[in-house]
Amino acid sequence: xxxxxxxxxxxxxxxxxxxxxxxxxxxxxxxxxxxxxxxxxxxxxxxxxxxxxxxxxxxxxxxxxxxxxxxxxxxxxxxxxxxxxxxxxxxxxxxxxxxxxxxxxxxxxxxxxxxxxxxxxxxxxxxxxxxxxxxxxxxxxxxxxxxxxxxxxxxxxxxxxxxxxxxxxxxxxxxxxxxxxxxxxxxxxxxxxxxxxxxxxxxxxxxxxxxxxxxxxxxxxxxxxxxxxxxxxxxxxxxxxxxx
Amino acid sequence: xxxxxxxxxxxxxxxxxxxxxxxxxxxxxxxxxxxxxxxxxxxxxxxxxxxxxxxxxxxxxxxxxxxxxxxxxxxxxxxxxxxxxxxxxxxxxxxxxxxxxxxxxxxxxxxxxxxxxxxxxxxxxxxxxxxxxxxxxxxxxxxxxxxxxxxxxxxxxxxxxxxxxxxxxxxxxxxxxxxxxxxxxxxxxxxxxxxxxxxxxxxxxxxxxxxxxxxxxxxxxxxxxxxxxxxxxxxxxxxxxxxx
Numbered sequence: 001x002x003x004x005x006x007x008x009x010x011x012x013x014x015x016x017x018x019x020x021x022x023x024x025x026x027x028x029x030x031x032x033x034x035x036x037x038x039x040x041x042x043x044x045x046x047x048x049x050x051x052x053x054x055x056x057x058x059x060x061x062x063x064x065x066x067x068x069x070x071x072x073x074x075x076x077x078x079x080x081x082x083x084x085x086x087x088x089x090x091x092x093x094x095x096x097x098x099x100x101x102x103x104x105x106x107x108x109x110x111x112x113x114x115x116x117x118x119x120x121x122x123x124x125x126x127x128x129x130x131x132x133x134x135x136x137x138x139x140x141x142x143x144x145x146x147x148x149x150x151x152x153x154x155x156x157x158x159x160x161x162x163x164x165x166x167x168x169x170x171x172x173x174x175x176x177x178x179x180x181x182x183x184x185x186x187x188x189x190x191x192x193x194x195x196x197x198x199x200x201x202x203x204x205x206x207x208x209x210x211x212x213x214x215x216x217x218x219x220x221x222x223x224x225x226x227x228x229x230x231x232x233x234x235x236x237x238x239x240x241x242x243x244x
Numbered sequence: 245x246x247x248x249x250x251x252x253x254x255x256x257x258x259x260x261x262x263x264x265x266x267x268x269x270x271x272x273x274x275x276x277x278x279x280x281x282x283x284x285x286x287x288x289x290x291x292x293x294x295x296x297x298x299x300x301x302x303x304x305x306x307x308x309x310x311x312x313x314x315x316x317x318x319x320x321x322x323x324x325x326x327x328x329x330x331x332x333x334x335x336x337x338x339x340x341x342x343x344x345x346x347x348x349x350x351x352x353x354x355x356x357x358x359x360x361x362x363x364x365x366x367x368x369x370x371x372x373x374x375x376x377x378x379x380x381x382x383x384x385x386x387x388x389x390x391x392x393x394x395x396x397x398x399x400x401x402x403x404x405x406x407x408x409x410x411x412x413x414x415x416x417x418x419x420x421x422x423x424x425x426x427x428x429x430x431x432x433x434x435x436x437x438x439x440x441x442x443x444x445x446x447x448x449x450x451x452x453x454x455x456x457x458x459x460x461x462x463x464x465x466x467x468x469x470x471x472x473x474x475x476x477x478x479x480x481x482x483x484x485x486x487x488x
Contacts, residue, residue, distance in 0.1 A: 009299070011253045011329065011358045055253070055356055059329035083327045083360040085255065085303035112299055114255045114358065116327040165413050 012115040013063040014050030016159040019124035020177040030135035047149035072132035078118040085114040175234035183229040213239035256359040257307040258294030260403040263368035264421040269386045274379035291393035316376035322362035329358040419478035427473040457483035
């Protein structure tokens with residue numbers, strides 16, 4: 001006899017893709033298609049790109065498949081950052097109803113969903129702006145994200161905290177967020193966001209001087225009203241040598 | 245209709261408790277009780293302390309419960325480090341048969357087990373040596389671990405790699421592995437294990453001088469044949485001040 005205490009668990013993956021628009025973080029979100037009509041009115045239907053895994057699929061493969069299906073993005077390097085398994089994840093009947101319909105699961109069968117959350121830091125460049133329209137994927141500024149399906153708001157918050165550890169472990173990921181050519185102001189904004197504190201501009205220039213892999217270019221900003229700032233680039237060869 | 249591609253997933257937690265015996269790492273393992281008799285002979289029946297989660301239980305709570313049930317240890321601070329979900333996890337029929345019997349699950353119902361692995365670094369002190377006998381829990385030297393159930397050998401390997409990142413993020417966890425009073429030789433052995441390289445003894449003394457939270461004591465080793473080494477302790481107050 002199946003032990004009733006342990007049945008009916010579903011497993012999903014959720015992808016937290018974090019970009020930086022020069023001023024703040026943006027997170028890639030999708031819509032729960034059909035939820036509005038189902039609820040018969042205005043309800044929050046934004047969520048992280050995520051879905052249940054297939055029986056024959058590894059977690060990492062599921063994350064890649066789901067991201068591609070829901071947003072069109074592929075070849076994105078993602079790393080697991082945490083699994084979520086509270087039974088309260090499915091405490092909102094609207095979310096459960098949507099999920100059952102979306103996955104054609106018998107009603108009242110979804111008791112529990114354990115999700116494995118993935119994180120990626122990336123440039124919001126032209127490639128990553130080409131999102132499929134099916135689920136209205138969009139890069140939402142973090143300050144505009146007030147409510148999400150399931151516990152996705154908590155997952156986003158945890159991801160933003162985790163970024164700091166991630167950058168401390170692997171400083172190079174910070175440059176994954178910046179355009180190929182960036183200004184000191186952009187790097188400083190990003191640094192302040194990650195560490196949640198203001199950094200004096202002069203101290204920040206000293207900090208950059210300690211990073212030989214942040215290389216000044218001959219090129220400057222063009223067509224700006226303020227004094228044109230110099231561009232810098234991240235030199236991975238120098239970085240790798242230093243971190244061998 | 246239930247989508248057959250997504251049913252029959254079970255979720256478990258597995259606890260990787262890593263200790264340090266002064267020379268090498270040890271990992272806490274338990275036996276799969278009954279597996280030997282079932283197989284009718286000598287088979288490997290060692291595994292990490294882990295089990296399926298209950299439907300009403302959060303992952304962190306499950307990890308605590310399972311560790312206590314299988315080893316008797318409680319109040320151990322564990323952190324998630326990775327989820328494992330390959331379908332090959334259950335490719336060994338001996339493991340699946342044991343699991344089905346252990347959890348009284350209908351035969352051939354276990355298609356897939358996604359496990360969330362937890363990590364803890366701790367002292368192998370008198371408290372952590374008092375293990376319950378039910379599952380013959382033991383602290384096994386890493387060099388003696390040749391084969392484990394499921395993919396637990398891989399999980400152990402990943403955990404040992406992860407320790408390095410963990411220590412880089414939170415250097416204080418290194419001292420969780422050492423006795424309250426330790427010698428420079430012990431700290432150096434541990435450091436070499438974590439970073440997988442030899443550190444020259446003089447350079448290591450310089451390194452310690454840079455750690456104001458490693459405080460020399462008046463006390464020395466006693467009853468040793470070699471020259472008695474001084475004891476040191478980890479001062480968390482100084483550490484916390486420095487890392488504010």
